[in-house]
Amino acid sequence: MLRIIGKRLLLVIPLLFIISMLSFVIIQLPPGDYVETYILNLRQMGGIPFEDAYHLADQLRERYALDKPLLVQYSIWMRHIVTKGDFGNSFTYDRPVTDILRERVPRTMAITLAGVLLSWLIAVPIGIYSAVHQYSFSDYVFTFLGFVGLSFPAFLFAIVLVFIVFQYTGWAITGIFSSAFEDAPWSLAKFWDMLKNMTIPMIVLSTSGAAALIRILRATLLDELKKQYVITARSKGLREMRLLFKYPVRVAINPLISTIGWLLPAAVGGEIVVSQVLNLPTTGPILLTSVLDQDMYLAGGILFILSSLTLVGTLISDILLVAVDPRIRFG
Amino acid sequence: MGKATSNVLSLLGLSSHPRAPVKEPKKDLAFASQGQLVWHKFRKHKVAMGSLVVLTLLYIGAIFADFIAPYEKNYRIPDVQFSAPTRVRVYEPGKGFSRPFVFAVKRQLDMTTFTYETVIDRSQKWHLRFFVNTDPYKLLGFIPVSHRLFGVDTGYISLFGTDNLGIDILSQTLYASRISLSVGLVGVAISFVLGVILGGISGYFGGTVDLIIQRIIEFVITLPQLPLWIALSAAVPNRWTGIETFFAITVILSLVGWTSLARVVRGRLISMREEDYVMAARVAGRRDGAIIRLHLLPGFMSYLVVSITLAIPAMILGETTLSFLGVGILPPEVSWGAMLREANDVTLIFNYTWYLTPCIFVIVAVLAYNFIGDGLRDAADPYSR
Numbered sequence: 001m002l003r004i005i006g007k008r009l010l011l012v013i014p015l016l017f018i019i020s021m022l023s024f025v026i027i028q029l030p031p032g033d034y035v036e037t038y039i040l041n042l043r044q045m046g047g048i049p050f051e052d053a054y055h056l057a058d059q060l061r062e063r064y065a066l067d068k069p070l071l072v073q074y075s076i077w078m079r080h081i082v083t084k085g086d087f088g089n090s091f092t093y094d095r096p097v098t099d100i101l102r103e104r105v106p107r108t109m110a111i112t113l114a115g116v117l118l119s120w121l122i123a124v125p126i127g128i129y130s131a132v133h134q135y136s137f138s139d140y141v142f143t144f145l146g147f148v149g150l151s152f153p154a155f156l157f158a159i160v161l162v163f164i165v166f167q168y169t170g171w172a173i174t175g176i177f178s179s180a181f182e183d184a185p186w187s188l189a190k191f192w193d194m195l196k197n198m199t200i201p202m203i204v205l206s207t208s209g210a211a212a213l214i215r216i217l218r219a220t221l222l223d224e225l226k227k228q229y230v231i232t233a234r235s236k237g238l239r240e241m242r243l244l245f246k247y248p249v250r251v252a253i254n255p256l257i258s259t260i261g262w263l264l265p266a267a268v269g270g271e272i273v274v275s276q277v278l279n280l281p282t283t284g285p286i287l288l289t290s291v292l293d294q295d296m297y298l299a300g301g302i303l304f305i306l307s308s309l310t311l312v313g314t315l316i317s318d319i320l321l322v323a324v325d326p327r328i329r330f331g
Numbered sequence: 332m333g334k335a336t337s338n339v340l341s342l343l344g345l346s347s348h349p350r351a352p353v354k355e356p357k358k359d360l361a362f363a364s365q366g367q368l369v370w371h372k373f374r375k376h377k378v379a380m381g382s383l384v385v386l387t388l389l390y391i392g393a394i395f396a397d398f399i400a401p402y403e404k405n406y407r408i409p410d411v412q413f414s415a416p417t418r419v420r421v422y423e424p425g426k427g428f429s430r431p432f433v434f435a436v437k438r439q440l441d442m443t444t445f446t447y448e449t450v451i452d453r454s455q456k457w458h459l460r461f462f463v464n465t466d467p468y469k470l471l472g473f474i475p476v477s478h479r480l481f482g483v484d485t486g487y488i489s490l491f492g493t494d495n496l497g498i499d500i501l502s503q504t505l506y507a508s509r510i511s512l513s514v515g516l517v518g519v520a521i522s523f524v525l526g527v528i529l530g531g532i533s534g535y536f537g538g539t540v541d542l543i544i545q546r547i548i549e550f551v552i553t554l555p556q557l558p559l560w561i562a563l564s565a566a567v568p569n570r571w572t573g574i575e576t577f578f579a580i581t582v583i584l585s586l587v588g589w590t591s592l593a594r595v596v597r598g599r600l601i602s603m604r605e606e607d608y609v610m611a612a613r614v615a616g617r618r619d620g621a622i623i624r625l626h627l628l629p630g631f632m633s634y635l636v637v638s639i640t641l642a643i644p645a646m647i648l649g650e651t652t653l654s655f656l657g658v659g660i661l662p663p664e665v666s667w668g669a670m671l672r673e674a675n676d677v678t679l680i681f682n683y684t685w686y687l688t689p690c691i692f693v694i695v696a697v698l699a700y701n702f703i704g705d706g707l708r709d710a711a712d713p714y715s716r
Contacts, residue, residue: 027562140632151697155655167681243644261553266555289560291565302558307558
C-alpha cells in the first residue's frame, strides 16, 4: 500500500515539471508580448513620442527579462516559484500573481469540489434506482434527462437558468454575494445569501457530471445484478435492500472513484464557463482576460495551478481506489 | 416464447410454431454482410432513426444555406433592429384564407421601458413568395443561381427575429451551422487518424512503445481541457483568415479528442491480437501493416464508429463554448457559439428571447448525435441478441 502511494507520488514530480513547462510555452505562443500592448495603449492615450515609447518598452523588457530566450525566462520563472513561491507580477493588475492566486484559487477549488461532490450525491441514488427499476417509466425519464444533461453546454444551461430565475422572480443572479453582503463580515445571513447565489452554479456544474455518472453506475450495476452471487443470495432469502447495498452496489460504486480522473478536469472547465457567465470572482474570468491581454505570468500561473491541482486530485482518487478496492491492491 | 428467441429459431430454419411459414427477409439475414446486419438492427432504434433524419436536415440546411436562408450571412435589413419573429399566416379574420403572408411590421421605441417593440400593422400585408429573385451567387461554390427559397415582395421576413444590427437570425444561424457542424466532422477526422495510428501501434506492438503512449494519453487526459483550449486558442493570430482560424480551432479541439479513440483501438487490438486467425495470418507471412488493415481493423470498425459518433458532439460543444468565451470563431465568421456570445446578458434575452435561437440548434444537433451513437452502440455487435 505505502509502496504504491510512494510510487505514484514520485511520478507526480516530473509530471508537474512538464505541466509547468507546457503552461509557460503555451502562454508564450501568441506573437508579441504584453509590453507591446502596454506601449500601444500608452501611446494611444498619452501620445508619448515614438522614441520614448521605444525606450520605455526596452526598459520594461529588461526588467521582466522578456528579452532573454524562452528557456532562460522559464528557468527564472520556475526558480522563483520553487524558492520563493513567487509567480511574478501581473501586468494588468500591477500586483504579484501570488496574491491574486491566493485570493481566487481557493474559491475555484471550493466550487469545483462542491460541484463534483454534488454530481455524486445526485448520481448515486438515481443510478441505483434506474438499474433496479430497469425499463420502468422513471428509468426512461432519467435516461432521457441524462441525455439532455450531457447535450446541454454548461454556459447555455447557466444562461437559461439565470433567465428563468429572472423571469419569475425578477432577480438577476450575479457574483457570489449580493451587493448588500459584499463587504459584510461572515454571518448566518451572509452564508444564506451565498447559498442562494451559488445554487445555479452548483446545478450547472454538477449536471453534466451527474448525467455521465448515472449512465456508468446504471450499466455496471445492471451487469452486477445479473451475476450468480446475487441470485444465490436472493435464493437464500436475503432481504432485497440489504442484498443490494451489501454486495452489487459496493462493487458498482468502486469504478466511480476512478471517474475523478476525468470528472475533475471537466469540472475545472465547467467552473471557468460558469464563472464567466455568472460573473463569479474566481480564476475563470481572469484566466480568459489575462490570456487575451497576454498577461503572461498571470495566465501561466493560473494554467499551472489549475493543471497541477487537477493532477493532484487524480492522484488522490488513484490512492483512494487502491485503498477501497483490494483487487487493485493485490492484483 | 419471446420474439427474440423465435427470431433465432427461424434463423436456424426452425420455427417455434411448426406450421408458421418462415418469412423471407428473416432468411436473408443469414447471408447478410456485417454492414447490412448493423443497419438492420439500427433501423429498429426509432429515436436513433429520427435523429438521423433530423441531422440530415441540419446538414442539408448548412450545405444549401445560400439557397434556404432568405438573406446573406451578415446582411443587415435596414431599420429593423431587434425585430420580433414574424409569423407567417394564411388566414385573416374576416377575410378568410389567402396566399401565405406576413403582416407589415413597425418598430416603436417604448418610452417607458426604452425597449424596441414590434407593432403589427394589420392594414398592410407582405406576401410570401417562393423562389424569389436575388443577387446572383454560386451555390456550393460553382452553380450560378439567382434565386432563394423564399422571401417577401415588399418589406422583410425574419422567422426567428433579428438582432441588434438587423441581421436575420434564421439566415445567420443557417450560415453558422456550416462552421459548427463541420467542426465536429473535421475534428473527428483528425482525432481518428491520430487515435488509430497511435492506438494501433500501442495495442499491436505492446511493450515499451505501448507504455510510453499510454503514459502520454493518461497525462493528456488529466489536464483540464478548457483552460488549455483557451490558452491555445488565444495563440491563434488575429490576422488569420476565417478558414485558417477554423482549422486551428479544430486542431486544438482534436489534441485532446484523439486520446479516447486511441484507447478504444488499443483495447480492441489487445483482445484481438491473440486470436488464432491473426496467428494464422502471421504464419502465412503477412506483414504487420496488412494484418492490422485487413484482419484486425474490420473486427473493431463498428466499435470505432460508435466512439467517433459520440466524439463529434463533444467537439461541437467544445467549439461552441470557445466561441462563446470569445476565443474561438470570431466575427465576421459566424458559428452558433459566436452568435450566443451576444446572448450573455439577462436583460437582453429577457426582452428579446429570440436571441437564444442558436441554442436550440446546438442542443438538437448534439442530442441527435448522442442518440445516433447510442443506437449504433446497440447495433454495433449485430451477433449479440
